Amino acid sequence: MSTKQTIIQPGRTARGFLLELVEYRDLFFFLAWRDILVRYKQTVIGIAWSVLRPVLTMVVFVIVFGKIAKLPSDGAPYALLVFAAMLPWQFFANTVTESSNSLIANAQMVSKVYFPRIIIPTTAMVVSLVDFAIAFVLLLGLMLWYGVWPDVRFLILPLLLVLAMITSLGIGYLISALSVKYRDFRYVVPFMVQFGLYVSPVGFSSSVIPEQWRLVYSLNPMVGVIDGFRWAILGGDTLIYWPGFLLSIGIGIGLFLYGVRYFLRSERVFADVI
């Protein structure tokens, strides 16, 4: 018989947090697995949906920004320029949307069982990762079609994905915790995501932003992620605006830390108010 001892006291939740995450890793795995299973069982077109969304958005952007507005593409095929940005953007948008809503969607579990609550918005990201993987295969196909060969920079993509993860999780944690208390956040998120799609350089290259505004523009952490993805995927003579990129990274990490902290702080009253 083990001599495991649990002490319950007010304000003790944050301590031993990492240890607990390790202890509950199986739950994380199973919840992620559930979300993936459900996602592809429930929707009739399933995987087709994950293909159609980025492709159709890309087509529209290519026509609107590339053909009609005739924005510059920095030498790369415009479709590829857009798709390289769609990849992290879709991942970000899906993660933020899903994780923001995740606590409310799992209210039943939160009010009946104990586990580190942060698992729930985090698993929401795993589903987006599957979509990301599918879109990534599409990207490879697109690169083949345009005859764009990846260079060494391509290897930095995993790191950039991690950056996209922590940026979206930070916002996801923050909003999921807030929306337990303020339910009208569910109306804010879709608007925010849609708004973000147009202010982030998804349909156009961030080089169209006037030089003196670029640093300000990079306050949006997704600017750095998207620029990074383009820089790594398009290869060749694509340039990266380093001060902005570093600023975006900093803001992404800051958001993540703040999101985790806010989440852990409000976690202890979730079951009381959910």
Next chain:
Amino acid sequence: MTTAIRIENLSKRYLLGHQRKEKYVALRDVLMHQLRGVKQRVLHPLSQNREDIDIEEFWALKDINLEIKQGDRVGIIGHNGAGKSTLLKILSRIVEPTSGKITLKGRVSSLLEVGTGFHPELTGRENIYLNGAILGMRRNEIKRKFDEIVAFAEVEKFLDTPVKRYSSGMYVRLAFSVAAHLEPEILIVDEVLAVGDMAFQNKCVRKMGEFSTTGMTLLVVSHNIAVISRLCNRGIVLQSGYVNYEGSALDAASRYSEITSDRLQTHKDWPENAAPGDEVVRLLSIGIHSEPDNNRDVLDIRHPIIIEFTYKVYRTCSNLNPAFFLYNQDDIVVFISSGAHDTEWVNRQRQPGLYKSRCYIPGNFLAEGSFYIRAIINARDAWNAPVVHVDQKYAVGFKIYDALEGGSARGDHSGAYYGVVRPILEWSTTFNE
């Protein structure tokens, strides 16, 4: 014996403000509230801040001190709102206490609900893994117990069917089966036993009984005294956030019925204009009589009990009958009885006037415990359709006890004695050598 659970000065406070009606608030309300506050402060800078006054404290639990030994099976009983669920949620770490400390020794599993996290789209097999993980089982552990879980739930054939196609019985069986295989050292259970069919319930109780022989500490919350007295050896009565009683399960159970029957009285009179009923008949009073305990609510099991209805009929009618449902403390209808068995009055027209009807319940018939009466007066209308004129739930109540003086079914046996009724029946035995 070592202590498995030690609870020290545990309190939980809820703040009830304008949030009383809705648990969550909308951001727009908060912003509006803030704006109003600013406006108020600008217009009346000297007035007190009114917000503090709106907020009301509510102590769901107050200074709870308990010590539960390893291997004890403890039943926590109390009314709705007594703090049972709050205590359970704190012990399960779902909500945080406001103050105090709890020390739990051993692996804890809590079961506040069966089937938490079950997803209707997933198959039985998938849900077993998922639910097991949610309840704190390791992947290997679930894999090892998988066959046992399936066999216990009796759902082998439907393992690969989405649970949305399960019958509710199958669903509950599967959910409970996962939980029943947790093998924790401390198990905390809410009234999950109240689900499922009788046969499966008994199976679960047996399974829990098995647990208790392994030295597991069990904590059950229920207001079903029967479950508590069958499962537990110790009982705790909670009342409005305090520990009202702590002792053996049976004592706690009877203490709880005492609290419950506080609400009941053996006599009830109504002034004629406020009496239950209508323009045809009104129930003026109802009372319980039993010798020698007249006017007491505790009646000797050996003596007959008389239920007396006094009612006034205003309109000539036929087939008018007083009747009642007799419930026991577990809300089980022990029997119903109707004045239609009154051979002198059945089918006889009743002229307007005052009537008294009595029903005699023999001695040595009801078991020990609390009982209450739902009083009814019904009749038939001009088209011979039944009409209920009076229906008073919890009209009167009484308790039956056995003084262990002999002359009852129990005799001098002082231990647990089961059953809803306790008649003395005739026995005979033949012997062949």
